[in-house]
Amino acid sequence: MAQSGSSRVPDNTGTICMGKDTAFLPFNHCNLPASILGSLSFQQHPVPLTLDGVATLHRSLFTHLQAMPDAAARAQRFMDYMTVHFCLEALEEAGLDEHGKQKRANANYLRVLRGWGFDSSGREGAVLKGWVESRFGLAVQYHQGHYAFDRCKGLYGTNALESQLDLVYTYCQYELALLHSLQSHLTLYRGVNALDEYRVLRRDGKRAVVLMNNVSSFTHSRERADEFGDYVIEARVPLVKVLGYYDLLPKLLRGEGEFLVVGGVYEVNIT
Template structure:
């Protein structure tokens, strides 16, 4: 019996999310080993950042009672402006006479616009650090591989993320609310779905960490903890010789360009939380 059990265990595939890609704790309702797994991709459940809905229940009650998407978007943005004093930064603690432009503009909108411009820039580092904190998924790439925690690329990533958060007005809490609002809107827009098909243009498969190669062009890959996809296959053609096609669980969508007015420049862009995924690779 023991020998049979050992043979069965040896025949099982390795964990879908390597221990080196996750933290032991996070700030949401599922641990990283689960939410970053292939099982979660196949059978997703809602993800909730600790305390956000309870603390801002008045906001979400108001949004639930607002039928028009444009009105909800404006209501959300107005709430963010008032709650985080985004237009009254001296009341939020900014020293008068020392209004550095980078600090004044360091809000949730600046972060997502910066991501659209350069996901390996300072704003991208802040967003990837936020994913690490809230979901426990470690960044794998930022202007270079981050697998070696002693590398210059990793130290620069930490430096950029720290500088991006320094002296900001509860920036991570702003991102918490942005993600939660995004999930509310996706639940309305895709009330009968659990996934959305998204595309990513790539030039080489070795741009991603392959966990397992399967039949019919399918691969199990470890994505970076935050990634850009598009809902437009033709748009993905512009970014590589191959197209990575993935069924993305709706709870893994951080934000998308139609969520708020003027939010992102890229057409049909979705920013997706990473982990292990089964994907299909096809030629253009």
């Protein structure tokens, strides 16, 4: 796991991470352990992933969504629910003391996801990586900054920010199940300038098995990915590993065709 004093988390070893390897943490808040959901076998044969207690706690939201055939209306209902449930427009109801010395942070799920688009190695990026680490048990492999410090700073004083992200993932999965009811995977692309951010566990020509960072941005457009680097990584991404995408919510992600993908071991094409 990253240490707060390091500038980046190293991930340049060449062995497959199993057992005591710190890429897979022993605890998470998911129905499968990290060593399974982060494995190559899971990429090839995924099964549903659920976060502990989220669907049960927010059952009323999804009951209402089932009666709404329009995706835009569902998105607005979801955002309204988030605003009310997490007191996003009435932080004093969540314990804000306007006269206190310590000001409560205004960060919420929208700010985190939009902030990721500006700088995935910034404060919001650290919060999102930390959420994946906590919920799925996949340790951060790369963060160009002080990961532990950035994560703590991003979470301090917020109102259940990681619980907000729990609901974003669960809602995303609900929408993907409607959009791609007959699919288990999406073919997505990621442009990179170098491969030293990845553990390349095995490579045979263009085919490779790599350990991805615990969350990464992809796009559905190969041409778009090609604009972002000298190499293009093509991966069959399980739908259950998508935690957000470009038109899930209005103005959510800045990148055209952007998908946020949970990491682990992937078989990919590198061109």
